Amino acid sequence: MALNRRHLLQGGAATVIAPALGSASSFSIASPANADTAAAEPAWRHGLSLFGDVKYPADFKHFDYINPDAPKGGAVRQIAVGTFDNFNIAVSGVKGSMAPIGQIYERLMEPSLDEVATQYGVLAEAAQHPADFSWVIYRLRKEARWHDGQPVTPEDVVYSLEVLKKFSPMYASYYRHVVKAEKTGEREVKFSFDSPGNRELPQIVGELTVLPKHYWEGTDNQGHKRDISQTTLEPPLGSGPYRIKDFNAGRTLTLERVKNYWGANLPARIGQNNFDEMRYEFFRDSTVALEGFKGDQVDWRIENSAKNWATAYDFPAVAEKHVLLEEFPNRSSGIMQAFVLNIRRAQFKDARVRNAFNWAFDFEEMNKQLFYGQYIRINSYFAGSDLASSGLPEGQELAILETVRDKVPAEVFTKPYQNPVGGNPDAVRTNLRESMRLLKEAGFEIKDHKLVDAAGKPVAVEILVEDPSYERVALFYKPSLERIGVATSVRVVDEVQYENRKRNFDYDIIIDSWPESLSPGNEQREYWGSQAADAPGSRNTIGIKNPAVDALIDRVIFAKDRAELVAATKALDRVLLWNHYVVPQWNYPKVRTARWDRFSHPAELPKYGLSGFPALWWFDADKAAKIGKRS
Incomplete structure (x- = not known):
């Protein structure tokens, strides 16, 4: 089970954001004590898991691995390798240099990073499916909103599946076993699959990035009808914790935290997305990106070069502990x-x-x-x-x-x-x-x-x-x-x-x-x-x-x-x-990182989350003051 994940937009061949397995004795979907029978209505579930019961109960407050009191504020500057000329993920996907755009959208469910292949509701408050896994219904939250204040609807979900499959080969392949999506209630959408027995499909559709139908079928500021089959640099409408603040095509992209983000207090969101701004500097060349980091033009770097790790970090800021080098184990x-x-x-x-x-x-x-x-x-x-x-x-x-x-x-x-x-x-x-x-x-x-x-x-x-x-x-x-x-x-x-x-x-x-x-x-x-x-x-x-x-x-x-x-x-x-x-x-079994020492993270990072940066970290004003202003 793997597609793009929001938590670690770090780049690098070995960077993987996917649920991981621990030990489990059975291959099952989490369910309450009164398990489904063939004749019974399938139970509504706040979380889905491939391997046993979910860890967190329906009334959980937040994930164990976050700091619920993490301060909001500050900015972080990150590296993006490549360029961009498009914000429309329907024709490009959320990958490579487009990865930051994923943070303006929400999905039906979000993975837990301290469990085995387990997800909890974000846009959706609950899901139900039969024992043969031939379909799944997601029930949307009443409070789910787009950044323009309009509610997220089943029509948005159906539209998203249809256009992503139509215009993106990646999504078409990934969701090809989903043969139908339909509205079945005021806040319910049903996905039907091409055959029973595929235990993963209910969770795979939970990964769906949901797009706003009313926005894409509307007109832009110049009165031109939008076309989701085409590339665009018009900042799109999202429902997630960030929106596009400004950009310089192909060079920089700045996201700003949505202050009235509807999902800020969801159990799967508390303590996360703490930076007021996330700025991405786009580099065509990894050597230039390294020099940009050393010159304090960016704050965080994933080092994929063994040569660089061995030789390129011998500069004064490292000796002065203004730049910290740290490896995080990859268990996921x-x-x-x-x-x-x-x-x-x-x-x-x-x-x-x-x-x-x-x-x-x-x-x-x-x-x-x-x-x-x-x-x-x-x-x-x-x-x-x-x-x-x-x-x-x-x-x-x-x-x-x-x-x-x-x-x-x-x-x-x-x-x-x-x-x-x-x-x-x-x-x-x-x-x-x-x-x-x-x-x-x-x-x-x-x-x-x-x-x-x-x-x-x-x-x-x-x-x-x-x-x-x-x-x-x-x-x-x-x-x-x-x-x-x-x-x-x-x-x-x-x-x-x-x-x-x-x-x-x-x-x-x-x-x-x-x-x-x-x-x-x-x-x-x-x-x-x-x-x-x-x-x-x-x-x-x-x-x-x-x-x-x-x-x-x-x-x-x-x-x-x-x-x-x-x-x-x-x-x-x-x-x-x-x-x-x-x-x-x-x-290499670890992720090599270098960072300017302006940030803090929870005392214990999740087992399957690599570094957890930037979603779980926050700007530390005291640390930042000790190393001075950014260049």
């Missing part, structure tokens, strides 16, 4: 980050070729030279979580794999997956020989120092890069590929061009990552499912169309308990690995 997610081999391209259709590219990658030497030995190699699509496969399959996992035995590589059953290990000349030579053996077996050979296919056509690849900090990674890999005869180029493009090419699958190799919650579900179809392979803008950037993968994704989605979910996920992981779809990269 797993991840796959990798060189993606676009298997829509003819040269990557053979798994042996893809495997050869992995044998040519010397991670150990790269880790030493570029990353100061900080990283560990990824060997799972769920790396860093208890969902990662290891050893040989057994028990329920083996039983699940037996159902697809004739559709998966034989090694799934006979060999634990391992990446090649380099790091010294002898190992590298051995690995390159294995790479050449695989290529020869696949019908390729070396002619005039060039790798050619059976028709004599030279093999050439382009590694497409958006972030200049990844250029050195691609350039490190390039000579290794050239040693096996592959003509390799590295091209760095801007965010707009990169997104357009990525959306249309116009690349040979890119670097991509797939954050994984600890409760994987429907998003796996978007990541690896056959239907997503040809859908422009989908997260299936590899191009996987594999019936065994599709079958295992369904086993994950329709798992009946936690044990089956874990077994099915490990089985899926194992099949993805042995198809050699990617060249796995690396992972």
Whole structure:
């Protein structure tokens, strides 16, 4: 279960805002003592959970991990990498440089950050669904309001689902199992699903970002009718804790706290969203962004570069403790980050070729030279979580794999997956020989120092890069590929061009990552499912169309308990690995942060919330006074 989350708009490949799993013995929806029966009207619930009862009762005051007395006020300046020319999330989604816009909207429910895959009502005060999960009804709060004072209505919810599915490939894929949304009462909206048994769907629709129908069907200040199918820089109407105050297109965006925000006293909102202003500075280059932070142009930074973490923070403000460096553990997610081999391209259709590219990658030497030995190699699509496969399959996992035995590589059953290990000349030579053996077996050979296919056509690849900090990674890999005869180029493009090419699958190799919650579900179809392979803008950037993968994704989605979910996920992981779809990269189990010491946070941050910044933090005037005025 994963989509965008408001709590951590921090950027970085390993930053994940998704509910996480702890231990649980059953796969169930929280319910009162008088559990639903087939004949009874489903109970109304203030919170939904995939794994057991919800922690907080219906009359809870606030989450345990917040400071209910956190002061309101002050400002925080943050980094946004990229640019923007649009505020309409229906055509862009809430991601990347558009992430700050998500804070002007509310959703039906909001996740708790100290529980397992659990949500509580925000726009909705309650939800009900039958035992077979074939539909869900959300009942809206009477007090829910747009910033213009008009109430949030079921019509808004229905409209939001329809336009998001129509104009956004991401939302269309994510909500494709929701076949109908309809008003069923004065404040009630019902979502019907395409089949029963999908336990995650009631909560997935609870994540829906709700848009104002009356605003988008109205006219702007010049009397022009708005068009939700088009981009716009007109500040949109929201219902959340912030609104757009001002902006300089592509350069800065300032959000201001809505002083009369209708939801300020909701249990799921108390103690949060404490800054009067949140300013985002947009940087095209991560190096420039770092210099902006060091020059006190921004207050907070997520550091994704091991080199920078080791070498770039030796400046006076750090020594004087005006800038604090802190790592926060990531307990909420797993991840796959990798060189993606676009298997829509003819040269990557053979798994042996893809495997050869992995044998040519010397991670150990790269880790030493570029990353100061900080990283560990990824060997799972769920790396860093208890969902990662290891050893040989057994028990329920083996039983699940037996159902697809004739559709998966034989090694799934006979060999634990391992990446090649380099790091010294002898190992590298051995690995390159294995790479050449695989290529020869696949019908390729070396002619005039060039790798050619059976028709004599030279093999050439382009590694497409958006972030200049990844250029050195691609350039490190390039000579290794050239040693096996592959003509390799590295091209760095801007965010707009990169997104357009990525959306249309116009690349040979890119670097991509797939954050994984600890409760994987429907998003796996978007990541690896056959239907997503040809859908422009989908997260299936590899191009996987594999019936065994599709079958295992369904086993994950329709798992009946936690044990089956874990077994099915490990089985899926194992099949993805042995198809050699990617060249796995690396992972770091913590989030590195640097901040100017002007802020405070609750004594104990939530287990699954990483740093919790900025939603749970507040401006500390006493700390700010000690380090002086901002530049």
